[in-house]
Amino acid sequence: MANNDEAAKTGTDATKNGNGSQAQPTLNVLAQYVKDLSFESPGAPNSLRPRDKAPGINISVNVGANPLSEKEFDVNLTLNAKANFDKEVLFNVELVYGGVFRIDGFPQEHMLPILFIECPRLLFPFARQIIAEATRNGGFPPLMLDPIDFAQMFQQKLAEDQAKAKVQVS
Numbered sequence: 001m002a003n004n005d006e007a008a009k010t011g012t013d014a015t016k017n018g019n020g021s022q023a024q025p026t027l028n029v030l031a032q033y034v035k036d037l038s039f040e041s042p043g044a045p046n047s048l049r050p051r052d053k054a055p056g057i058n059i060s061v062n063v064g065a066n067p068l069s070e071k072e073f074d075v076n077l078t079l080n081a082k083a084n085f086d087k088e089v090l091f092n093v094e095l096v097y098g099g100v101f102r103i104d105g106f107p108q109e110h111m112l113p114i115l116f117i118e119c120p121r122l123l124f125p126f127a128r129q130i131i132a133e134a135t136r137n138g139g140f141p142p143l144m145l146d147p148i149d150f151a152q153m154f155q156q157k158l159a160e161d162q163a164k165a166k167v168q169v170s
Contacts, residue, residue: 025105027114032126035076036096039134040089047090048139055085061148065115071104075119077127081135081143093134093143097127116157117150124148 041047062078076098083090101119103111124147132142 023105025110026102027106027118028102029099029122030072030102031100032123033098034095034130035098036094037130037134038092038094039138040092041138041140042092043088043090044139047085047088051085055083055090057081057083057143059145061153063116063120063150063153065119068100071102073101073103073115073119075099075101075115075123077120077123079127079131079145081131081145083140083143091135091138091140093131093138095127095130095134097123097130099123113151113154116154120148120150124150 058081060078060080064076064078066074068074076096079095079097080093082092099119099122101115103114106114128145132144136142
């Protein structure tokens, strides 16, 4: 017990590192939640019959982030998957999966990559499982989404935003 008291007096406890500066930056998940979940199978039960070939599946992904306070942020990962066979919609599933994150001690220039790359990367495995269960519960094989490269998505979005800014300036 004396060691803990001594550490608190000298400032060498877990809140500071050896040179007296502040602790390492932190990223904490405070909560995760389903904001919206929708599954539609408009042709059921006919859409459940076996087929000779696999349906076409279109998947879209979007990430949004909103500040809740100076250090807390709500990050939403939106996944849409629509399966079609010829012109028939077999199923359409939409999930908005959110997380509340406490982000502290990072330089300002790191905030957007943390919010749009790291936070959705942490949420994705849970959202993937929900999509798989929803499609399985709808009578289809579970839809196992491939891993998503959120860094590439972020870079692509930055490039698109820069291109739009150049067009508007011209």
